[in-house]
Amino acid sequence: GIQVEQSPPDLILQEGANSTLRCNFSDSVNNLQWFHQNPWGQLINLFYIPSGTKQNGRLSATTVATERYSLLYISSSQTTDSGVYFCAVEGNTDKLIFGTGTRLQVFP
Amino acid sequence: EPEVTQTPSHQVTQMGQEVILRCVPISNHLYFYWYRQILGQKVEFLVSFYNNEISEKSEIFDDQFSVERPDGSNFTLKIRSTKLEDSAMYFCASSGPGGTEAFFGQGTRLTVV
Numbered sequence: 262g263i264q265v266e267q268s269p270p271d272l273i274l275q276e277g278a279n280s281t282l283r284c285n286f287s288d289s290v291n292n293l294q295w296f297h298q299n300p301w302g303q304l305i306n307l308f309y310i311p312s313g314t315k316q317n318g319r320l321s322a323t324t325v326a327t328e329r330y331s332l333l334y335i336s337s338s339q340t341t342d343s344g345v346y347f348c349a350v351e352g353n354t355d356k357l358i359f360g361t362g363t364r365l366q367v368f369p
Numbered sequence: 370e371p372e373v374t375q376t377p378s379h380q381v382t383q384m385g386q387e388v389i390l391r392c393v394p395i396s397n398h399l400y401f402y403w404y405r406q407i408l409g410q411k412v413e414f415l416v417s418f419y420n421n422e423i424s425e426k427s428e429i430f431d432d433q434f435s436v437e438r439p440d441g442s443n444f445t446l447k448i449r450s451t452k453l454e455d456s457a458m459y460f461c462a463s464s465g466p467g468g469t470e471a472f473f474g475q476g477t478r479l480t481v482v
Contacts, residue, residue: 292471302475303475304412347412355417356414356427357412357471358414359413362411
């Protein structure tokens, strides 16, 4: 099956800093989503981005499907950005395969 | 904004007991899923459901698990005889026609004691 790797596994930032999270996947995909898991465990949809670039406020994402990676950019980070960020992909089957996540801690 | 809702938010059960986790997917969605996340680990796929039948299931989804869509709005996951290792957060998700964005419920935290 498709392998999904995320880096870095952990990231510690001071408020106001920028960061880039990476997701590599091992095969072509039909769907790619980024999620933020907040401290209460909820999975919040950030982007549905099988290809191209999208922006939503301080967050943006780019997926280069031909090279099998996606990047999530967080600018001017805030303490509320803390949590785990997951990339998940869907190949030719009816399921999302999640990466192991990047744990982000933002300190004031 | 439409959302996936799950009940209960927390459930504690004794080993060997049956539990039913409930979900109300987004109303016009056609695909329904259950995932689980053991504490500190990644989210794992359990089962997908389309057109009133299972379309795919993982190795985790063995004979003690079953899913049902008993009416037009609910989607349930039953664990027949719970084990300690079934303790996890269980997420329900739904999506529209193939290849569209999946939305997740807030999860049910199941603790087996």
